[in-house]
Amino acid sequence: MIDRVASGFHPFVIPFVAGMVFVLGYCFIGIFRILLQLPAEDRKRFFISLVTPKTILKNIRDIFCDCLFHVKLWKRNRLLGYMHSSIAFGWFMLIVLGHIEVILFLPHRIRLFYYPIFFNFFVAEADSTIQGSLLFFLMDFFLLIILSGIALAMYKRIRSRIFGMRRTARPSLMNRIGLYSLWAIFPLRLLAESFTAHISGGSFLTIPANWVFRQFLGNDLNLLPTWWAYSIVLDVFMVVLPFSRYMHIPAEMMLIPLRNAGIRVRNARKGFAKVQVLSCPNCGVCIDACPMSVDKANIKDCTVYLTRQLRRKNERRIEEISDKCLLCGKCEAVCQVGVEGPALRIQLRSERKYALSPDYSCIPDPPPAESAGEGKVLYYAGCMSRLVPSVGRSVESVFRKAGIAYEWIDRDGGVCCGRPMYLAGRLEEAEAIVRKNEAQILGYGVGTLVVSCPICYKMFKEKYDLPGIRIVHYIDYMQELLDAGRLKASRSDLCYVYHDPCELGRGMGIYEEPRRLLGRIAAITESPKNRNESICCGGSLGSLTLSFAKREKMTRAALENLYDGKADAIATACPLCLATFSRYADRPVRDIAEIVDAQTVGTITKTEAI
Amino acid sequence: MTDFGFKLSKSSAVELDKVDTTLFERLCEASPDARICMNCGSCGATCTAGPYSGMSLRKVLLGLQRGQDVRPLLSGCMLCGKCTMVCPRGINTRNLILNLCRIYD
Numbered sequence: 112m113i114d115r116v117a118s119g120f121h122p123f124v125i126p127f128v129a130g131m132v133f134v135l136g137y138c139f140i141g142i143f144r145i146l147l148q149l150p151a152e153d154r155k156r157f158f159i160s161l162v163t164p165k166t167i168l169k170n171i172r173d174i175f176c177d178c179l180f181h182v183k184l185w186k187r188n189r190l191l192g193y194m195h196s197s198i199a200f201g202w203f204m205l206i207v208l209g210h211i212e213v214i215l216f217l218p219h220r221i222r223l224f225y226y227p228i229f230f231n232f233f234v235a236e237a238d239s240t241i242q243g244s245l246l247f248f249l250m251d252f253f254l255l256i257i258l259s260g261i262a263l264a265m266y267k268r269i270r271s272r273i274f275g276m277r278r279t280a281r282p283s284l285m286n287r288i289g290l291y292s293l294w295a296i297f298p299l300r301l302l303a304e305s306f307t308a309h310i311s312g313g314s315f316l317t318i319p320a321n322w323v324f325r326q327f328l329g330n331d332l333n334l335l336p337t338w339w340a341y342s343i344v345l346d347v348f349m350v351v352l353p354f355s356r357y358m359h360i361p362a363e364m365m366l367i368p369l370r371n372a373g374i375r376v377r378n379a380r381k382g383f384a385k386v387q388v389l390s391c392p393n394c395g396v397c398i399d400a401c402p403m404s405v406d407k408a409n410i411k412d413c414t415v416y417l418t419r420q421l422r423r424k425n426e427r428r429i430e431e432i433s434d435k436c437l438l439c440g441k442c443e444a445v446c447q448v449g450v451e452g453p454a455l456r457i458q459l460r461s462e463r464k465y466a467l468s469p470d471y472s473c474i475p476d477p478p479p480a481e482s483a484g485e486g487k488v489l490y491y492a493g494c495m496s497r498l499v500p501s502v503g504r505s506v507e508s509v510f511r512k513a514g515i516a517y518e519w520i521d522r523d524g525g526v527c528c529g530r531p532m533y534l535a536g537r538l539e540e541a542e543a544i545v546r547k548n549e550a551q552i553l554g555y556g557v558g559t560l561v562v563s564c565p566i567c568y569k570m571f572k573e574k575y576d577l578p579g580i581r582i583v584h585y586i587d588y589m590q591e592l593l594d595a596g597r598l599k600a601s602r603s604d605l606c607y608v609y610h611d612p613c614e615l616g617r618g619m620g621i622y623e624e625p626r627r628l629l630g631r632i633a634a635i636t637e638s639p640k641n642r643n644e645s646i647c648c649g650g651s652l653g654s655l656t657l658s659f660a661k662r663e664k665m666t667r668a669a670l671e672n673l674y675d676g677k678a679d680a681i682a683t684a685c686p687l688c689l690a691t692f693s694r695y696a697d698r699p700v701r702d703i704a705e706i707v708d709a710q711t712v713g714t715i716t717k718t719e720a721i
Numbered sequence: 722m723t724d725f726g727f728k729l730s731k732s733s734a735v736e737l738d739k740v741d742t743t744l745f746e747r748l749c750e751a752s753p754d755a756r757i758c759m760n761c762g763s764c765g766a767t768c769t770a771g772p773y774s775g776m777s778l779r780k781v782l783l784g785l786q787r788g789q790d791v792r793p794l795l796s797g798c799m800l801c802g803k804c805t806m807v808c809p810r811g812i813n814t815r816n817l818i819l820n821l822c823r824i825y826d
Contacts, residue, residue, distance in 0.1 A: 434816075463823070464823075465819070465822040465823050466822065466823060466824065466825045466826055467792065467795065467796075467821070467822040467823075467825040468796075468822075469795075469796050469797065469798055469799070470796040470797075471773075471796075471797065471799075473773040473774040473796070473797050474773045474797075475773075494769045494801045494803055495803075497767050497769075497803060498767065498803060498806060498807065524769065524771075524772050525769075526769070526799070527769050527770075527799035527800075527801040529799070531799065531800045531801045531802050531815075532799055532800045535800050535815070535819065537800070544799055650806070652800075652801075652802045652815070655813075655815060655816050655819060656813065656816055657813075658754075658811055658813045659805065659806075659808075659811045659813070660811050690806065
């Protein structure tokens with residue numbers, strides 16, 4: 112392989128170089144701005160994570176797995192995974208191999224960064240080496256892989272169903288330009304390399320193509336136009352990239368280290384949130400996942416459109432989208448890059464100004480802490496117990512049977528856990544409720560707090576400061592009572608299908624425990640969409656603007672998913688899901704606490720009980 | 722005055738002609754639902770804040786239509802949403818309360 116162009120330059124590289132300089136400059140300034148926007152403490156944390164060996168390894172692994180191999184997409188749908196990883200990994204390999212070619216054969220040209228891209232134009236075949244032909248073979252091989260990916264991508268625009276996607280996001284104008292230029296890059300590269308193959312050499316793809324072309328194109332006049340076209344299309348793609356969804360390619364490489372550094376969304380417009388918004392590839396996986404999109408309704412309120420409107424700064428739509436969402440977290444669970452739709456929305460809601468703020472001084476302070484509570488259990492049923500009192504009664508009955516000394520803090524009404532206020536984006540007001548409630552709970556001086564509502568549970572676990580108190584959901588507590596032999600269980604004849612409540616499953620990552628507890632006392636089956644893909648019951652307090660009439664369809668769709676299979680009844684572990692499902696279900700809906708209560712007897716005699 | 726063991730309470734008569742209902746009208750613009758309330762009181766019966774601040778959305782809406790100051794009631798609201806779940810008219814009460822908090826001056 113020898114240098115063919117003595118100056119090492121040809122004007123056709125100018126569009127590519129201009130595009131590359133533009134996109135690199137844009138990304139560089141973007142990184143700088145985002146780092147400046149991060150709160151000082153987050154920035155420090157990020158820099159520390161960049162020099163911590165453990166996070167460095169994790170970053171490298173995540174970037175390779177997510178950005179190049181698209182492992183999450185492979186898990187979702189193999190064809191979709193192949194399509195993305197073939198283009199991403201194939202392109203990456205073309206760039207890497209191009210550099211290796213330059214280093215091996217023209218080391219004095221390595222400073223010219225367009226050389227690896229247009230290598231075939233600048234070289235002439237001399238005494239070809241084995242290494243050279245292997246590299247050419249690999250280049251053609253990866254080009255073929257990419258072309259197969261592009262063909263799949265074209266087919267996906269006609270029929271997305273075979274890729275496991277019913278609905279995809281409608282591409283905006285910029286996205287279309289980016290898409291078509293991306294599609295054009297690789298066929299043009301094949302053409303350009305094929306036309307040059309008799310000069311530069313090639314492999315199984317380019318040499319036969321060159322031979323075919325030379326049968327009817329006897330001269331080299333078409334050589335330069337194809338290289339120009341290739342360079343111009345690359346330029347178009349790179350110029351459009353920052354304004355289209357393809358920004359997710361560089362943004363995701365920033366998102367992964369930021370996330371691994373443990374940074375959270377604190378402002379919906381700046382810093383980490385900005386990186387998330389730019390990382391959204393507009394794939395539209397969240398549209399199928401969204402419980403609101405039943406019957407093609409509310410499609411434009413899914414997270415993919417939130418990120419789009421945030422980029423366009425369309426305030427009216429941003430408010431509409433952020434207020435409507437149920438905050439069930441499913442879009443986040445299925446998102447391939449990890450855009451935190453619910454967290455973004457809560458932050459957007461928190462930007463609203465309210466003229467009237469609540470004042471909780473009307474809630475009386477509790478009497479000073481008494482030490483008599485030690486060893487006792489405090490039960491917090493949550494305000495849903497007012498609508499479904501059976502849950503609280505069942506938990507109490509189980510406590511009695513097991514001989515547990517307990518206090519029921521909100522038997523006659525109590526303070527809300529603060530999560531509904533938090534979800535509404537009124538963070539300071541939620542904080543005020545939390546502080547009030549903390550004082551009430553600490554007043555009992557107990558060591559364990561049992562909670563029956565997953566919404567409260569998440570709030571207690573994440574936002575409360577209750578030193579010395581173990582916060583536990585009744586699922587775990589009842590499991591412990593059974594393990595300790597304080598309760599004896601008999602099996603129910605009914606077969607239950609378990610519905611994962613959003614806040615317990617996706618919210619707290621508790622999927623197995625309820626199944627284990629329920630499995631001890633009854634037969635269970637699984638619904639098609641379960642665990643982190645379970646469908647929100649539609650009753651969520653996350654939504655501010657959805658009326659109950661509009662939620663009915665969502666509840667019915669969630670129930671349809673649960674009816675699938677041979678279950679006689681539906682079991683859940685959330686009083687809100689219980690209340691919502693009971694309204695429309697054609698079969699009994701039970702809280703696990705109720706089932707446990709019905710299927711267990713106490714094993715200890717009255718005298719043993721404390 | 723002699724203590725008779727009972728007293729006359731202040732007149733609670735409302736002169737609707739003189740009442741300033743601009744706030745209620747503004748609320749209705751933001752949440753047209755406010756007009757379909759039939760004052761059944763389900764919201765008040767299930768209200769978490771009720772025992773503390775006397776909150777009841779029924780009272781708030783009535784108070785607004787009578788031009789009264791409902792801030793003391795409203796200030797206890799924790800947005801827990803029980804009223805939304807029980808409202809027989811399907812009023813999105815949480816949104817209504819948020820809108821009211823937004824426009825209150």
